[in-house]
Amino acid sequence: MSTIAADARLSSRALARAQSAVRLRHYLSKTGTVVLSLAIIVWSIAPIYNMVLISLEPEGDVFTDHIWPRVPSVESFWGVLTQGHWYLEHFWRQFANSLYIGAMVTFFALLIGSLTSFAIGRMRIRHGWLVSNAALLTYVIPASFLAIPFYRIMQNYGLSNNPWSVIAALVAFATPYAIFVFQEYGRSIPIEVDESARIDGASPPQIYLRIYLPLMAPALVAVGTYALLLAWNEYLYQFLLLSSKSSMTVPVALAQFLSSDQSPWNYMMATAIIYAMPPVAIYYAFRRRMAAGLTMGGVKG
Amino acid sequence: MNSVSAVDVSRPALHRRTLSRSLRGSLKGGEYTWALAFVVPYLVVFVTFVAYPVVYGLWMGSDASLYRELFADPIYQSTVVNTILYLALGVNVKMFLALLLSGFFMRPGRWMKALLLIFVLPWAVPQISTFISIHWMLNGEWGFLNNVLYKFFHIEGPSWLNDRWMALGAVIVSHIWKWTPFWTLILLAGRMAIPLEIRDTARVDGATGLKGFVHITFPLLANLYLICTLLSTIFLLGDFNAVNFVSGGGPANSTHVLATLGIRDAFEIAHPRLGVAAVMSALPLVIPLVIVLMRKLRTTEVQL
Numbered sequence: 001m002s003t004i005a006a007d008a009r010l011s012s013r014a015l016a017r018a019q020s021a022v023r024l025r026h027y028l029s030k031t032g033t034v035v036l037s038l039a040i041i042v043w044s045i046a047p048i049y050n051m052v053l054i055s056l057e058p059e060g061d062v063f064t065d066h067i068w069p070r071v072p073s074v075e076s077f078w079g080v081l082t083q084g085h086w087y088l089e090h091f092w093r094q095f096a097n098s099l100y101i102g103a104m105v106t107f108f109a110l111l112i113g114s115l116t117s118f119a120i121g122r123m124r125i126r127h128g129w130l131v132s133n134a135a136l137l138t139y140v141i142p143a144s145f146l147a148i149p150f151y152r153i154m155q156n157y158g159l160s161n162n163p164w165s166v167i168a169a170l171v172a173f174a175t176p177y178a179i180f181v182f183q184e185y186g187r188s189i190p191i192e193v194d195e196s197a198r199i200d201g202a203s204p205p206q207i208y209l210r211i212y213l214p215l216m217a218p219a220l221v222a223v224g225t226y227a228l229l230l231a232w233n234e235y236l237y238q239f240l241l242l243s244s245k246s247s248m249t250v251p252v253a254l255a256q257f258l259s260s261d262q263s264p265w266n267y268m269m270a271t272a273i274i275y276a277m278p279p280v281a282i283y284y285a286f287r288r289r290m291a292a293g294l295t296m297g298g299v300k301g
Numbered sequence: 302m303n304s305v306s307a308v309d310v311s312r313p314a315l316h317r318r319t320l321s322r323s324l325r326g327s328l329k330g331g332e333y334t335w336a337l338a339f340v341v342p343y344l345v346v347f348v349t350f351v352a353y354p355v356v357y358g359l360w361m362g363s364d365a366s367l368y369r370e371l372f373a374d375p376i377y378q379s380t381v382v383n384t385i386l387y388l389a390l391g392v393n394v395k396m397f398l399a400l401l402l403s404g405f406f407m408r409p410g411r412w413m414k415a416l417l418l419i420f421v422l423p424w425a426v427p428q429i430s431t432f433i434s435i436h437w438m439l440n441g442e443w444g445f446l447n448n449v450l451y452k453f454f455h456i457e458g459p460s461w462l463n464d465r466w467m468a469l470g471a472v473i474v475s476h477i478w479k480w481t482p483f484w485t486l487i488l489l490a491g492r493m494a495i496p497l498e499i500r501d502t503a504r505v506d507g508a509t510g511l512k513g514f515v516h517i518t519f520p521l522l523a524n525l526y527l528i529c530t531l532l533s534t535i536f537l538l539g540d541f542n543a544v545n546f547v548s549g550g551g552p553a554n555s556t557h558v559l560a561t562l563g564i565r566d567a568f569e570i571a572h573p574r575l576g577v578a579a580v581m582s583a584l585p586l587v588i589p590l591v592i593v594l595m596r597k598l599r600t601t602e603v604q605l
Contacts, residue, residue, distance in 0.1 A: 119339035142539020172350035272430035
């Protein structure tokens with residue numbers, strides 16, 4: 001009896017020890033998660049917090065040592081929205097330029113990309129793989145390496161300071177991605193759909209417009225978002241090709257602030273935040289749609 | 302889930318060729334004209350805005366004396382060192398962090414989803430905004446970082462951007478900050494694509510934790526990880542913004558990389574051919590990378 005009781009006592013003690021070990025491990029892993037989560041939050045937010053902090057400073061308060069706004073002021077945001085600083089005279093014009101370039105790049109990347117992938121993937125044109133390879137090659141060439149010859153060519157064409165030179169460059173770099181995603185997505189649509197339409201006498205443009213485009217809607221949204229963000233976030237080509245104050249875009253104007261010694265940092269950060277709002281809103285709104293083919297979101301910026 | 306369907310394409314490709322041959326007969330004259338008309342816009346864009354600039358660039362940089370001038374330039378020599386460091390650290394630290402963090406974000410729970418939303422913020426906010434902010438954060442006198450160091454630890458922080466190695470380090474860290482979320486999402490999608498049965502079976506067989514990672518997860522992710530590393534290498538090689546806005550190539554032109562040096566030579570000292578030569582000197586690295594990547598991207602269907 002006593003041995004059994006001792007065994008039971010022993011096993012219950014072992015059990016308790018095992019339980020406490022499990023509890024300790026659980027506790028440790030929970031603490032680890034909390035610590036790592038906090039580190040991730042601080043790390044991700046710091047530069048963005050800095051942006052907000054400085055934008056909320058009143059004019060003379062930028063050069064101080066505090067780490068939270070003492071007297072939060074929206075003066076600088078108001079200054080940007082009403083173009084109240086001489087640096088910001090053309091802000092709305094520049095905002096419109098960014099929008100225009102973004103809209104045109106999106107439209108042409110979708111149009112050219114969908115036509116191409118329709119011809120390659122659905123109509124199976126001869127040597128279509130050559131076109132796919134050209135697109136793939138474009139995708140893996142760093143865009144910034146082509147900037148100097150591109151600039152020279154645009155000057156020869158007399159297109160410097162013209163938004164269409166930027167649109168051309170960005171369409172050339174956004175379309176390859178569009179072609180991949182469309183071809184990939186198109187594989188999920190049975191070819192028989194097209195075949196039966198053909199037998200019914202539909203011409204290729206009719207199939208493209210009435211069948212292909214509607215079925216591709218989710219991919220169009222994903223690629224459209226990608227192209228819009230790419231154009232909105234791009235800097236180098238816009239900087240090189242657009243130099244006058246009224247033709248430049250927001251990122252170029254933002255960078256102009258930096259070249260001055262007496263930068264009005266609060267206005268600059270307010271501009272940076274207003275400029276960042278549309279892409280952040282689009283990103284979070286279309287997050288799920290974009291997940292269809294995780295976007296490169298401006299990797300080729 | 303189609304993000305990492307590792308499909309062996311060699312057989313379907315063969316299949317497709319015979320299929321297209323059989324279809325060509327059925328692609329009637331009029332339809333063939335239409336198909337051509339649909340491809341022409343892209344071909345025009347490719348030839349005018351990609352192929353022509355490539356050829357033009359090759360022609361601009363074809364003079365051997367340019368390279369003699371370039372290699373003798375001490376700024377170019379330090380640029381090469383910077384580029385190598387930027388590539389080696391920027392790509393690998395970032396990809397390794399992304400690999401670890403993608404495992405962390407596999408944990409279940411609503412908290413993880415919320416954390417992921419915060420985590421992708423650096424990627425969602427435009428580069429120019431955040432890099433300018435980081436530039437000011439690192440200001441020696443009034444920067445946020447030194448203010449925090451002083452407030453909490455009473456440490457007088459240095460002028461981060463006035464020293465070559467600290468400035469280069471700042472650029473590398475900024476790059477890692479900006480792009481880790483993106484690659485984490487890609488690797489997270491890759492991990493999610495591993496069938497649940499494989500993970501469950503492995504767990505039952507005792508392959509948990511590190512063991513499970515080494516023997517199950519990583520072998521299945523290895524190809525994706527390799528492609529991501531190569532892609533990230535080539536994207537980083539062409540990266541202009543991080544250097545241009547965080548350090549501006551300074552102090553005294555000591556933190557340039559090839560992409561920014563090319564633009565500086567072409568537009569600041571108005572010697573476009575030298576700028577092209579600076580960029581072209583990366584070709585011995587770019588060409589093999591492009592070849593390997595094109596083969597990899599064609600045969601494995603990684604959708605990014």
